[in-house]
Amino acid sequence: MGVGRRMKKQGPPPALDESLVTRKRKLGAPTNGAIKKQKTVESKKPVANGKAQKAAPKKTKKAPEPEPEDDGLSDLSGDAIDDPDIMEDELDGIEEADLDDLDEDEINSDADDFANALSGSDEDVVDSDDEGVRHKRMWSDDEDSDAEEKLTAANIAGLSRKLDQQRAQEAAEAEEELKDDALQTNIAAADIPDDEDGQKASMLAPDLQMLRTRITETVRVLTSFKDLAEPGKSRAEYTQALLRDICTYYGYSPFLAEKLFSLFPPQEALAFFDANETPRPMVIRTNTLRTHRRDLAHALINRGVTLEPVGKWSKVGLQIFESQVPLGATPEYLAGHYILQAASSFLPVMALAPQEHERVLDMAAAPGGKTTHLAALMRNTGCIFSNDSNKDRAKGLIGNIHRLGVKNTIVCNYSALEFPRVMGGFDRVLLDAPCSGTGVIAKDASVKTNKTEADFLRLPHLQKQLLLAAVDSVDHTSKTGGYIVYSTCSVTVEENEQVVQYVLNKRPNVKLVPTGLVFGKEGFIKYQAKRFHPTMKETRRYYPHAYNVDGFFVAKFKKTGPTPANAVKPQGSAEEKKQHANGTKEEQYVEEDVALDVDAVSGAEEEDEFGGFDDEEDQKYIERSMKKQLKKKGIDPKATKSKAVKSLSK
């Protein structure tokens, strides 16, 4: 199945297949169809004749394909009634179809042998003529080298004229083919099931080959809708049918299929879905802390591994084609000379481009591919905070860090949202956010079905908060850095551009900067009804069908100033809780103050003009403001009440 599908990717199905199919159908119900067809042929008759008269003289000039004629002849000997059907399917050009109709008509109308023989002889004459033409063409096609040999100054003009003719003829044929395609498409389009039909069909086991053909047909219609669409059918109907087919063929949930389909033009979407069925190449990253790529390649080749540099864009990647040994257990692997890492995972680290002696934060680090890459780029200097919220996954992270000989990391286990509080002032922050994994469907096919609408609300929300925390953790005054890189292994707009846009909105002190990656497609500036910031084109998208890497997204920010004090803090973070608590309390105070003021004023009016002081109440206010003062200093008034309050009151 795997091989067949790839082979069938190109173009429309060959005409022969369909003819076979139709013949089968015919066999199922022989008489009815045949009679109907005959009728249609008869009804066409005058038109066909008219055209044929026009076409007949052309025959000698233009030299059409000889095959139909041959078929016509053979049909003569065989079943005359069934023929037109098959013929129509096999035809290569409209005019030729007309010609054949003509032939058939002649045959059908001329009942007696004499006429038959006449027409037969006629055909013979034509045939010989055709053969001559065919000879010419074969020569021109197959023996080009001969023609070049004979190319001399004397006959160059003649030859070039011939070539021109040939080219013109080819162009004409191509045009005809196009028209014919349109014709075929109309036939195929009629096959597209309505809603009810589709539901009925989904109960049965789907015929994958038919489905595949139908998908390619529909995609072709959608690509040049104006020319190929059946009149009266809207683009939405076609898309609906296509999505339904894609769901059955590739096994996506309808929700996800639509989401992914809407990212691309139809042709590209199909390529994307196809690419998700084939695995990505296995890639390893050389650990430059321990060895060089050349040495590693030599060592692995000696072990019977076929490999090649992954591309010009990376100096440490090696693509594995074939291996006789398990690559996760060679002595080189255990000695930490390389790590198995998808090519796409190189990208965010390369975009971050950490410098030596910097302090870097990796917010979601497990299983450590990116952290160790960072350390290799920094040559074990500076400091990497490598955080992961999952303690179990951190195990593999620590293992990889030690195996690869990384010495500058601190591994911690926090929710990444706590980050500016635990430690801030980083020169660079890498956030490879948890995501739906729509870019790595080839690796984990369960994504196809288990992602729901709720996931695409929950995950982006988390990503937005994480990115806010990342921005707040960076030191904008850093001489060498001040950068944040955000990446996901997802291709949906919700998890990428929308998250970036959210942060641009909430943090006026960051801007998008070029990622410095040499390849990749620009991020969307507009998507459906959404419009994003024009600098969004600095972000990069990677697709499996375009670059043969996992689907990926990389955005790089530069922090230019401090985060404003009143900015929205990441939800669920300690900062946000504090802000929230303070905010509500202060509001309460204000309200109380106003209420009490009114009371006081009314009370004062009763006694005298300016009013006396109520010491008891004043004492309350004084205490309260003192507490507030303490809090501003960072002292918890409840915990240290005794000493701190006393010292302050003195």
Added chain:
Amino acid sequence: MRPLTDTETKTLFEKLANYTGRSLNNLLTDTVSTPGSKTPDRYVFRIQKDRVYYVRESLANLATSVARDSLLSLGTCLGKFTKTGKFRLHITALDVIAPHARYKVWVKQNGEMPFLYGGHVVKAHIGRWSEDAPEHAGAIVLSMNDTPLGFGVTARSTAEARKLDPTGIVLFRQADVGEYLREEDTLFTT
């Protein structure tokens, strides 16, 4: 996370000296220059829970801001103190002790895999060794192209091992890099 106590330091150093000999001094005096500060950065030992880490001082200082429960690892882990107070070196310490090793054993290519699967080193697999090793001394195991693979203790002195038959054990394995796969679950949980 805290610096080691005197008894802990003593236990640790005795263990390390087993492999490094007098070069243990280098381990303690190694420094790294940093562009920002005038004094070069030195290496220190820190204990977190029962594990001992060998780490740059600046890094250890930064790590103080991480809560004890959340700090999983820093720098290079050397090994752990057992509940009875002994110290056990882990394979992760190989990086630290290999450059300063006193006795070395090189194994041939055909001996690499048996060693990485946790076997002791037999005489037939040995390509080269340090000549002056006594019995029960700590030694580093390297492959023929000088990649450190693990460490262990010599079963015989080199003089005695010379007379040994090919299947006789020359070195008892204590740790090998194969443990990164075999012991992943126990080695790195804290």
